[in-house]
Amino acid sequence: MSYFNADNLETAHEIISRYPRKKSALIPLLHLAQEQEGWVTDDAMRQIAELTDTTPAEVKGTGSFYEMFKFHPVGTYMINVCTNLACQLLGGEELLAHAEETLGIKAGGTTADGMFTIEDVECIAACTEAPCLQVNYRYKLRLTTDDLDQLIDDIRNGRATDIPEHGTLGLVRQHVPADAGAGIVAPEQATERPVWLARNDAVAEGGEG
Amino acid sequence: MPTYDYVPHAPGYVDNDGPKIVTSRFVHEDSHTLERYEATNGYEGLHRALDRTPADVHEEVRDAVVLGRGGAGFPAGVKWGFMPPGKFPYYLVVNGDESEPGTYKDRLLMERDPHQLIEGCLITCYALGLSQCFLYVRGEMPAAQENLAQALNEAYAKGYVGKNIMGTEFSVDITLTWGAGAYIVGEETALIESLEGNRGMPRLKPPFFPAAIGLYGQPTIVNNVETLSNLPWLLVNGSEQYKAHGSEASPGSRMVTVSGHVNRPGVFEIEQGVTTFRDLFYGDNFCRGIRNDNELKMFVPGGGSAPWFFPEQLDLPLEGRTVGAEGSMLGSGAIMVMDETTDAVKAALRLVRFYARESCGKCTPCREGTTWEERILQRILDGEGRPSDIDKLLDIADNISPGPYPVAADPSQGLAAVPFPPKQTTICPLGPSSVAPITSTIRRFRHEYEAKITKRDSIPVMAAPMSSDPVEVG
Numbered sequence: 102m103s104y105f106n107a108d109n110l111e112t113a114h115e116i117i118s119r120y121p122r123k124k125s126a127l128i129p130l131l132h133l134a135q136e137q138e139g140w141v142t143d144d145a146m147r148q149i150a151e152l153t154d155t156t157p158a159e160v161k162g163t164g165s166f167y168e169m170f171k172f173h174p175v176g177t178y179m180i181n182v183c184t185n186l187a188c189q190l191l192g193g194e195e196l197l198a199h200a201e202e203t204l205g206i207k208a209g210g211t212t213a214d215g216m217f218t219i220e221d222v223e224c225i226a227a228c229t230e231a232p233c234l235q236v237n238y239r240y241k242l243r244l245t246t247d248d249l250d251q252l253i254d255d256i257r258n259g260r261a262t263d264i265p266e267h268g269t270l271g272l273v274r275q276h277v278p279a280d281a282g283a284g285i286v287a288p289e290q291a292t293e294r295p296v297w298l299a300r301n302d303a304v305a306e307g308g309e310g
Numbered sequence: 311m312p313t314y315d316y317v318p319h320a321p322g323y324v325d326n327d328g329p330k331i332v333t334s335r336f337v338h339e340d341s342h343t344l345e346r347y348e349a350t351n352g353y354e355g356l357h358r359a360l361d362r363t364p365a366d367v368h369e370e371v372r373d374a375v376v377l378g379r380g381g382a383g384f385p386a387g388v389k390w391g392f393m394p395p396g397k398f399p400y401y402l403v404v405n406g407d408e409s410e411p412g413t414y415k416d417r418l419l420m421e422r423d424p425h426q427l428i429e430g431c432l433i434t435c436y437a438l439g440l441s442q443c444f445l446y447v448r449g450e451m452p453a454a455q456e457n458l459a460q461a462l463n464e465a466y467a468k469g470y471v472g473k474n475i476m477g478t479e480f481s482v483d484i485t486l487t488w489g490a491g492a493y494i495v496g497e498e499t500a501l502i503e504s505l506e507g508n509r510g511m512p513r514l515k516p517p518f519f520p521a522a523i524g525l526y527g528q529p530t531i532v533n534n535v536e537t538l539s540n541l542p543w544l545l546v547n548g549s550e551q552y553k554a555h556g557s558e559a560s561p562g563s564r565m566v567t568v569s570g571h572v573n574r575p576g577v578f579e580i581e582q583g584v585t586t587f588r589d590l591f592y593g594d595n596f597c598r599g600i601r602n603d604n605e606l607k608m609f610v611p612g613g614g615s616a617p618w619f620f621p622e623q624l625d626l627p628l629e630g631r632t633v634g635a636e637g638s639m640l641g642s643g644a645i646m647v648m649d650e651t652t653d654a655v656k657a658a659l660r661l662v663r664f665y666a667r668e669s670c671g672k673c674t675p676c677r678e679g680t681t682w683e684e685r686i687l688q689r690i691l692d693g694e695g696r697p698s699d700i701d702k703l704l705d706i707a708d709n710i711s712p713g714p715y716p717v718a719a720d721p722s723q724g725l726a727a728v729p730f731p732p733k734q735t736t737i738c739p740l741g742p743s744s745v746a747p748i749t750s751t752i753r754r755f756r757h758e759y760e761a762k763i764t765k766r767d768s769i770p771v772m773a774a775p776m777s778s779d780p781v782e783v784g
Contacts (some may be wrong), residue, residue: 119485121442121526127507128490132449153507166670167507169449181450185411185616186660187569187646194678200430223493226414226452228569228644229322229576238450242321268772271455274488275462279471283481285442288526291399295439297480301365 104148105160109137112274113152119277121287126304131164135268140171145267176211176218179267181235184221187228196232199246203253215259218267239264316576320422322567324576326595329555329563331602332539333579336422342457344464347425353386353470357431360478367437371541374549375561378562379415380405380496380534381613381641384632390438392521393529399441401435401530404538405501406447406454408492409746411614411664412644415565415577416535419448423539424461428484430538435482435547436768438531442483444505448491453627458486493668497738498532499524500670503637511670512738536565557583559653560629564640566590568730571604572597583629587611588620591647599692604649608754612641614661615743617716617730618750637718637727654755655762658747659687675710676741681707683744695763703748710735711742715749725753 113133117126130152134145146160153160164170180199182188197208200219204212206272208221227233230242234249241252255261265272311373317323319339335341335350359367372387394399404427408416419427431443445462447454462484465471473481491512494500499513502525524530540562544552555560560583568590571576574597580590590596591606600606610620611628617638619626626632630640648657666680683706686699707715711732719727734742752759 114542119483122506124507125487125505128504129487132488132490155507160380161508163509166511167449167492169491184660185664186610186657187412189657190570190646190648223667224409224411224413226408226417226448227322228412228414228567228646229567231575235450238452240321240453270449270452270488270714271459272452273456273459273463275459277466277472277483281466281469283442283473283483285483285485288399291441294396294398295441295476297436298364298439300363303363306455 104134104137104142104144104145106137109133115276117152117286119275121285121291124155124159127153127155127160127163128167131160131167133268134271135170137268138173139177139266143179174211174215175267176216177266178216178236178261178264179218179220179238181220181222181225181238182208183223183225183227183231183233185224185233187218187224188231188233191231193232196234196249197247198246199249200234200253203250217253236261236264237267238270318401320418322420322575322577323422324574324578324596326578328579328585328595329444329581330579331543331552331563332419332423332426332536332556332565334543335426336418339479340426341422342461344425344461344468347423351542351546352425353429353476353542355545356429356432356470357434358545359477360437360476360480364439367433367545368639370542370549371437371620373535374544374552375545375629376537376552377560377562378534379536379540379564379643381615381639383640385558386533386537388661389521390434390531392519393438393531394522396727397529398439400439401525401527401528402431402438402440402443402500403501403505403530403532404431404445404495404535405498405532406445406451406535407489407496407501407707408448408451408535408642408643409496410644410700411661412569412610412646413642415567415643417448417451417454419535419539419565421450421457424454424458425465426539426542427458427535428461428465430541431484431740432471432475432482432581433541434531434533434538436480437755438533440482442485444525446486446495446501446505447485447486449491455486462486490637492670493627493664494670494738497719501532501736502530509670511672514737548726556581556626557629558629559583564628564643564646566628566643568597568645568646568647570609571601572599572647573601573647574598580628583627583632586625587645588624588628590645591624595645600647600649602649602650607650607652607751608654610644610646610661612639613644614664615739615746616641617637617746618754619718620720620754622721623718628742631664633728634730637716637729639716639730654751654758655687655691658751659684659691661747662687662744665740667742669744673738673741675735675742679706679741680744683748687748690759691760692760693765695759697763699763700752707748709747711745715742715745717753720754723753728762736776 496509
């Protein structure tokens with residue numbers, strides 16, 4: 102039984118084809134699995150292992166290093182509040198405390214209805230717009246506690262249509278038409294000198310390759 | 311007073327009259343589209359590069375002295391020369407895993423001008439004979455992922471990327487890939503591990519740097535997003551024009567992110583090596599002073615990993631070597647400003663906690679040391695500190711980074727600067743970076759630590775107990 106649905110299985114094969122070695126597709130495929138279910142299941146890891154010629158243990162070994170992969174169900178909306186220095190200086194910790202109080206959970210926890218997870222995260226690269234947070238990695242900048250209440254209310258009432266469910270990152274994927282690519286091969290098959298470097302040969306001091 | 315306002319579709323970016331080598335298109339709302347890019351000299355740099363020999367293009371970049379903008383500040387043209395000849399294939403890895411606390415120039419460059427980055431990659435691949443390019447974008451940045459994917463799809467369709475680029479024999483594929491949340495993957499060998507499908511743990515080096523043994527064991531160039539984004543402009547305008555910007559030692563422009571207690575935080579493109587910290591914090595074109603006219607207490611000059619600076623260092627130019635000699639680094643150009651209301655211990659703890667959380671666990675001094683540092687700082691802040699804790703922190707710090715740690719001069723105590731970089735007992739600089747906030751604040755604000763440990767700042771000072779027995783404190 103395939104864990105990936107038909108569309109995602111096709112996407113998975115396309116992703117694998119863009120790397121000289123299958124194992125390099127491991128992290129992108131974990132993202133794809135998380136997009137399908139909101140978290141990474143054991144079945145997903147088994148299939149990723151098959152697709153990349155690795156073992157399920159290797160998949161989990163790699164995946165568990167990275168914070169974004171969740172190996173248990175999390176909220177449909179993950180609220181990541183930045184408390185690193187730039188945000189701390191302008192109220193990031195207070196914003197996190199307010200989120201915890203409002204939703205009745207601690208950072209790392211999920212509400213009983215499975216709607217929200219809160220995380221206390223490191224710098225999310227919007228430091229001039231502190232304090233800031235991400236909901237499913239979509240930025241919300243310069244937030245007051247009132248803004249946060251409004252945001253939670255909007256999500257609860259289905260008004261946050263700009264935020265996809267947890268697991269979905271970039272909505273546009275790279276797609277290379279079959280005849281447009283230069284051709285991706287394993288390093289052992291690419292030991293020839295790239296043809297355009299021959300242009301250096303006519304010049305006396307051309308030293309590349 | 312002139313009005314320089316935020317560019318609404320690039321929140322944080324402030325458009326002023328500084329140089330515009332990499333941010334020229336940010337003012338356009340559609341700056342990320344191929345249409346806008348082509349209308350504004352887009353792919354002209356690649357076109358000019360393809361009219362020259364690869365070696366000649368490499369020479370142009372070497373001549374311009376394009377300093378790496380990721381942290382270490384090593385000239386890209388020189389780094390490019392380290393690949394062993396003939397050991398094909400060569401690879402290019404673009405480091406877009408921007409996670410240094412305080413930094414987000416690369417995110418803006420990827421979101422607002424993805425074609426410029428792609429063109430920079432293509433110029434590099436052409437100059438060095440690279441077989442494939444991997445664009446590694448931080449996982450938490452979906453807008454950058456989307457705009458780069460869209461841009462790559464457009465560029466492939468137009469024949470700028472892929473087979474027989476612009477009708478020549480030059481062919482290269484660019485593969486877009488996302489990270490998944492790990493600061494350490496910004497370290498180039500950890501990035502390569504991640505790209506190979508492994509845990510992002512740095513590799514032992516020297517002797518073999520990625521230029522010699524990198525991705526799949528092949529020679530690999532790892533460059534930062536901003537570094538590569540400079541190349542299209544450079545190829546169009548030439549190295550002489552490039553060197554007309556900035557200072558002699560640090561030509562060109564540089565993107566800096568100023569956050570914290572300033573009136574107008576922002577991302578600015580500035581003249582490298584010319585603009586001073588004082589210009590940045592107080593200048594009308596830049597941050598317009600400290601909030602509420604408060605006094606400046608301290609600032610982080612180059613990302614969370616940089617030793618801190620104080621008001622005495624305000625007149626230093628943002629120039630790598632100068633800042634290095636004065637005891638810190640420019641790093642990723644992230645400046646965090648703290649005013650007089652800031653608790654030095656609390657601020658130091660927050661950065662130390664970051665390193666404790668992000669340590670990959672490979673080297674013992676870092677894995678254990680950063681955690682100990684965090685725990686001790688936390689108990690000092692909680693009023694549970696022990697008199698021996700300050701020395702203990704310095705001892706742990708010395709175990710991660712032996713010898714005098716880089717620090718700014720403190721004229722009031724007659725102390726000289728210790729120049730950058732620090733020594734390290736670890737494979738990568740993450741562990742040593744955790745030491746920066748500790749040594750910077752202890753040397754300068756030891757009294758704040760002591761006040762917390764003896765609780766002088768919260769409890770009235772009382773007479774010592776009348777006893778000759780040793781008293782357990784804390």
